Amino acid sequence: MSPIAILTRPAGRNEALAQRLSAAGWHALCLPALAIEPLPADGPLPMPHDYDLAVFVSGNAVRLYLDRLAPHLPQGWPAGCTPATVGAASAQVLEASGLLGAGSAVLHPAADADAHDSEALWNLLSSRPLPRRALLVRGTQGRDWLADRLAGAGVEVTRHAVYRRLPAVWPDGAAQALRRMAARGAAATWLLTSGEGIAATADAVRAADLQAWWRGCRFVVTHPRLAVALRAAAAVPFGNAAAPAVDDAATDMVVQICMPADEAIFEAFVAA
Numbered sequence: 001m002s003p004i005a006i007l008t009r010p011a012g013r014n015e016a017l018a019q020r021l022s023a024a025g026w027h028a029l030c031l032p033a034l035a036i037e038p039l040p041a042d043g044p045l046p047m048p049h050d051y052d053l054a055v056f057v058s059g060n061a062v063r064l065y066l067d068r069l070a071p072h073l074p075q076g077w078p079a080g081c082t083p084a085t086v087g088a089a090s091a092q093v094l095e096a097s098g099l100l101g102a103g104s105a106v107l108h109p110a111a112d113a114d115a116h117d118s119e120a121l122w123n124l125l126s127s128r129p130l131p132r133r134a135l136l137v138r139g140t141q142g143r144d145w146l147a148d149r150l151a152g153a154g155v156e157v158t159r160h161a162v163y164r165r166l167p168a169v170w171p172d173g174a175a176q177a178l179r180r181m182a183a184r185g186a187a188a189t190w191l192l193t194s195g196e197g198i199a200a201t202a203d204a205v206r207a208a209d210l211q212a213w214w215r216g217c218r219f220v221v222t223h224p225r226l227a228v229a230l231r232a233a234a235a236v237p238f239g240n241a242a243a244p245a246v247d248d249a250a251t252d253m254v255v256q257i258c259m260p261a262d263e264a265i266f267e268a269f270v271a272a
Contacts, residue, residue, distance in 0.1 A: 002026055004181065004188035005269055008033040008197055010060070017262050021269060033197035035168040036060050039161055041068055046160050048081040052131030055084045055121070055146065057138040059093040064162040065137045066097050077104045084108060087116035087260055116260055117223060118146040130155055140164040167200035175208040182213035189218040189272045193260060195229045202233035215253055220268045222260040230255060
């Protein structure tokens with residue numbers, strides 16, 4: 001029986017990894033936990049030439065902001081604004097846009113860094129002269145810690161939301177397919193990459209009455225904090241808004257922690 005991988009990143013982020021896992025003998029199912037909904041372009045667009053630093057929290061933040069920005073940048077990205085991302089994958093999206101000039105390198109934690117998170121980017125930023133004004137391009141939530149650290153250091157921070165994340169609706173037949181897996185005792189390995197994604201997946205699992213099976217699955221997460229969030233979410237009974245203390249079943253869940261790049265995730269699945 002082929003091992004089962006369930007990939008829950010937003011649509012468009014799972015396919016390449018699914019193909020690689022399939023080639024390695026896995027049965028890969030793409031089941032996004034969250035849907036990315038672009039926000040309407042209300043109000044003036046913050047322009048990079050008004051800032052010394054522009055931080056993009058995700059590849060979606062890069063794409064949606066640049067889609068609106070490109071008509072206003074006939075000369076490309078201004079040299080006086082340093083673009084930055086939390087991870088290498090988002091930096092690649094920015095570099096592939098064609099808007100950056102030869103002198104506009106993207107600042108981000110190295111691909112082989114110990115972490116790709118707000119703390120890692122802050123360590124880079126704080127090791128150099130801090131900007132006077134910074135633009136944080138994100139969803140309606142996220143990276144408040146980084147924004148607060150910048151503001152606390154005297155940087156004028158503008159938070160600009162370009163999308164919101166909503167719980168995705170499982171496609172027809174998804175719950176039935178998972179119930180069949182549970183009925184034959186086939187444990188899956190789930191990829192979970194955000195706190196919101198964990199919460200949405202846990203809600204869908206509880207609604208499908210699959211919580212006991214889900215707890216017995218294996219999990220790959222991309223940050224130690226997500227392992228804590230996962231165990232807490234797994235401990236919540238269906239219909240309860242408040243999390244009880246994490247019980248033994250949730251504590252015993254098998255969770256592998258890796259970096260967020262596809263290569264690291266693939267290796268974690270193989271090792272899980």
